[in-house]
Amino acid sequence: MADSAAAILPVGAGYGVVVGIGFFFAFLMMGISWIQNRYTAYSTKQSEEFNTASRSVKPGLIASGIVSAWTWAATLLQSSNVAYNYGVAGPFWYAAGATVQILLFSILACKVKQNAPRYHTYLEIINARYGRAAHLVFMVFAFITNILVGSQLLLGGSAVVTALTGMNVYAAIFLILVGFCAYVILGGLRATFLCDYSHTLILMIIILYFMFNTYATKPVIGSPSAMYSLLQKAAVQRPITGNQDGSYVTLKSNFGLIFGVIQFCSGSGTVFLDQAYWQRAIASQPSTAVKTYILGGIAWFAIPFGFSTTLGLAAAALTDHPSFPTYPNVPTASEISSGLAAPYAAIALLGKNGAAALLVVLFMAVTSCASVELIAVSSLLTFDVYKAYVQPKATPQQLIFMSHIMICVFGVMMVVFACIWNVATIDLGWLFLVMGILIGGAVFPTAFAIVWKKQSRAGAISGRIAGLAAGLIAWVTSAYHYYGEVTVATTGMEDKTLVGCLASIMTGLIVTVTISQIGPDDFDWEITRAINAIPVTQGVSHDDDSVDMPESIKDRLSDAEKPSNHAEPHPATQQEDSPNSLHRAFKLACISSFLLTFVLDLLPMPMFFTHYIFSRGFFTAWVIISFIWVFVSSAISCFLPVWETRTFWEELYRRRQEEGGSRWEGNSGAGEHLV
Numbered sequence: 001m002a003d004s005a006a007a008i009l010p011v012g013a014g015y016g017v018v019v020g021i022g023f024f025f026a027f028l029m030m031g032i033s034w035i036q037n038r039y040t041a042y043s044t045k046q047s048e049e050f051n052t053a054s055r056s057v058k059p060g061l062i063a064s065g066i067v068s069a070w071t072w073a074a075t076l077l078q079s080s081n082v083a084y085n086y087g088v089a090g091p092f093w094y095a096a097g098a099t100v101q102i103l104l105f106s107i108l109a110c111k112v113k114q115n116a117p118r119y120h121t122y123l124e125i126i127n128a129r130y131g132r133a134a135h136l137v138f139m140v141f142a143f144i145t146n147i148l149v150g151s152q153l154l155l156g157g158s159a160v161v162t163a164l165t166g167m168n169v170y171a172a173i174f175l176i177l178v179g180f181c182a183y184v185i186l187g188g189l190r191a192t193f194l195c196d197y198s199h200t201l202i203l204m205i206i207i208l209y210f211m212f213n214t215y216a217t218k219p220v221i222g223s224p225s226a227m228y229s230l231l232q233k234a235a236v237q238r239p240i241t242g243n244q245d246g247s248y249v250t251l252k253s254n255f256g257l258i259f260g261v262i263q264f265c266s267g268s269g270t271v272f273l274d275q276a277y278w279q280r281a282i283a284s285q286p287s288t289a290v291k292t293y294i295l296g297g298i299a300w301f302a303i304p305f306g307f308s309t310t311l312g313l314a315a316a317a318l319t320d321h322p323s324f325p326t327y328p329n330v331p332t333a334s335e336i337s338s339g340l341a342a343p344y345a346a347i348a349l350l351g352k353n354g355a356a357a358l359l360v361v362l363f364m365a366v367t368s369c370a371s372v373e374l375i376a377v378s379s380l381l382t383f384d385v386y387k388a389y390v391q392p393k394a395t396p397q398q399l400i401f402m403s404h405i406m407i408c409v410f411g412v413m414m415v416v417f418a419c420i421w422n423v424a425t426i427d428l429g430w431l432f433l434v435m436g437i438l439i440g441g442a443v444f445p446t447a448f449a450i451v452w453k454k455q456s457r458a459g460a461i462s463g464r465i466a467g468l469a470a471g472l473i474a475w476v477t478s479a480y481h482y483y484g485e486v487t488v489a490t491t492g493m494e495d496k497t498l499v500g501c502l503a504s505i506m507t508g509l510i511v512t513v514t515i516s517q518i519g520p521d522d523f524d525w526e527i528t529r530a531i532n533a534i535p536v537t538q539g540v541s542h543d544d545d546s547v548d549m550p551e552s553i554k555d556r557l558s559d560a561e562k563p564s565n566h567a568e569p570h571p572a573t574q575q576e577d578s579p580n581s582l583h584r585a586f587k588l589a590c591i592s593s594f595l596l597t598f599v600l601d602l603l604p605m606p607m608f609f610t611h612y613i614f615s616r617g618f619f620t621a622w623v624i625i626s627f628i629w630v631f632v633s634s635a636i637s638c639f640l641p642v643w644e645t646r647t648f649w650e651e652l653y654r655r656r657q658e659e660g661g662s663r664w665e666g667n668s669g670a671g672e673h674l675v
Contacts, residue, residue, distance in 0.1 A: 008347060009355050014165030017363050018175045025195055025367070032194060059288040059295065060640030061193050062280050066102060066296030067637045068196035068368040069276055071203065071303050073156030074432050076365055077339030079304035081429060083312020084341040086256035087231070087240055087248030088614065088622065091308040093260030096600040099301045100264060101271035103593035106293035109281035110586045111451045113289055115525045118532040122278045123384040126449055128528050130457040137461050139384060141442045145273040148435050150373045150410070151417035156428040157366030158418065159338055164355050173418045176366055181411045184374045185404050193283070197641055199368040204634045206361040207307050210346070211630065214310045215623060218349055220323060221314060224620040230317035237320065238330070248316055249614035251607040258494050265501035266436030268443045275376035290589040295636050297596070302633035306626045315345035323348040337429035370414065374407050381406035430492040437475050437500035441467015441508030448512060454520040455512065463512025471504025
């Protein structure tokens, strides 16, 4: 893509961003890890800290991490693509279709704190509940999810870096990985939270930069009213098939709604099966786990909604403007599917400055999400492969060493698959649509494993396999029936992937419920509560096998789940909430997630059924709402974490005063309040 119409930046800019910013964060994380190990109670040399952040991260930083982890390159690129293709319906259904999963995951975050408070990975729960056969089946789906997500991140990010700078795409894929792989190895899970925060801060600044330039300052558009006029003109010249009167300013978009359903199915599989989101529940304090996901979901909605309502619509509005990179031609479907709607709009609006800003924000999105995937899969490989099947009595030092190795292993896998997709000319749009077919069948069996004690082992396994089979059959046969051939092009059509996604997720639900009802289980949650149950005492290392679980439960666990006699010191006693407190949190999760789901997904439906086309005033209000939501998201994900550090600085100041201004150092515990 070196000759891409968007390649207005020099090749050196691509290498500068990919190598320079990547290694800047690596050295920054090296310094932060040194400060953390020297001045706080949390050492990155401990397995518990490296893989779970000592389960002590506060809600603001977790919410910021959720926003960052769910802001893929696809979030920015694909949401702009659907805005270009479907008008205002695209950004809305992209955001609404993928926010629901985060909100609903708050229920699982609460239940997992109740039913397995000391787990490292959700597959540990599967192993303890259903045994090794189910553990292996669930593990396959987990790795499919992470490979697809990780390779998508590199594929989308490298495509845009190459399109904007002409940098070699394979060099971009490899070099993007190296920088964030280094800082994850240095700092572990807490490092990903700290870098997530910095990435989210930069992301918000650049999104607001694009929004103000599009709707307030740049004469090429300059106001919501001018954007409305340009979109009205575009509807005459390039009407959207399936939209009311071909309009860009209506929620009556048949294919936009289809995309929203696909987004829901695909996103559900991604969130529920990706260890990265379970890891955020692990790292959060029990009392704040629910609030974390509710805040994160509300904050994340603003990212695709605000970003693509700006750049995606701007691409559609400026296609016929001389500043548009493909002028006088219209962008091809392949260019749009590859994620170039946003880069084209940024160049048309701001020239090289726009291209540079987009390059930075996409690099931030890719590195942030990919670092989360690295630490997540490292945990799976360490605890569910190495510890479960190779070395059940592994010491903390061995676990740390394996975590470092597994980060590199999965990093190589991400690069390999991203290169395979590129060679096979499979683009970001195709992978994004198809992912729900491959993993959708596992959504409900995974959720039920945490919340429904009657789900049987047979139901959990068969639901996943039947869902995958049904999804693949429905997808391939529908493509062949309508187009007479099965190719990347025919299988990438929205309506055909919708058939496959619905078949996959609904078959998984029906099969797992039916089989579980035929032979219901009556699972004792005390078994999963006993996972990794080691008595935690401030500053004390346990060198015996003393654990707080009955012998009857010990006997039902495999060697991997039985407590090790190599426990490492914990930085502080874990404060587990009372059953009543967790029950109240569960009610809050259910009420808030279902209420917000209704508001986001069902309340706007009358505008679809009435075929309403936005007036100029309504469109202006729509844009203003997107501005407000981005500001709210900024407050949650950028300012709340800063406010939460006040206790750290207050404690540090108090200690210095007590010591007469002498140098404060050592693991005094004040650092526990930092994150």
